[in-house]
Amino acid sequence: MASGKETSPTDAAAEKPTSAKAMEQPQWADGLKQLYDSVVEEPLPDSFKNLLSQLDVTDPDDASQNGNS
């Protein structure tokens, strides 16, 4: 099995065409995506809902805010 496994410590691995990428995905690559997706799929905390609903009150284009009571 004299595979051409000798890799010089250059950036050669990073320069491979992207078409070859899918074939060399290690096991953890899927884990990285899972890590990301697990956060994306979390329900949004109320603090964000509150913040988003408050944004409309502070419209940056609208100088004539009538926020004073």
Next chain:
Amino acid sequence: MSVETRSASEKADFKRELTEVVPHLRAFARGLCGRPDMADDLVQETLLKAWAAQARFEPGTSMRAWTFVILRNAYLTDMRRNRFRGDYDETVAERILTAPAGQEEPIHLSDMHRALLTLPPERREALLLVGAGGFSYEEAAQICGCAVGTIKSRVGRARSTLNSMLAEGNIPQRSIGDDAAHRAILEELDDVAAGNGETAKID
């Protein structure tokens, strides 16, 4: 002054797109700084900045890429102010990644996360953008304000580092409570901040 005449529907579109991108901002921030509470603070800061800068958003372009630039800049700023110490999230420790059939040893999510957090920040963000966020090299380069080749190199180096760490189960305890390691991270960040963000800087 130069008051943008943006229609109500444009503003509504912006708000809707910004809302849709929040889960992705949280995921990116979590990957960058590790701690969920700090990551969420970072996202809130990002949302406020994005909202304030919304006149500069070009409708039809990627809201995710645009807000990631803002989040990234906020992260780099906060990092230099020593707000984040690269701690990792203990609550993920018990979770196990689903391994493909035939794999003898599943990778723990905590190992994955810890390994990720030991990467130099510029490689970590490059890998997050491309490997987790699904951005192309070109998009990631725009977000980081650097050349496409630089992103490819960073992703390649990050991948080979993770390969050796996860394959050998040899994940260094870098960055946790270690002042020397923390200083090293900050120095790397200065390099990242100095070389990047020129073209992509938002604020």
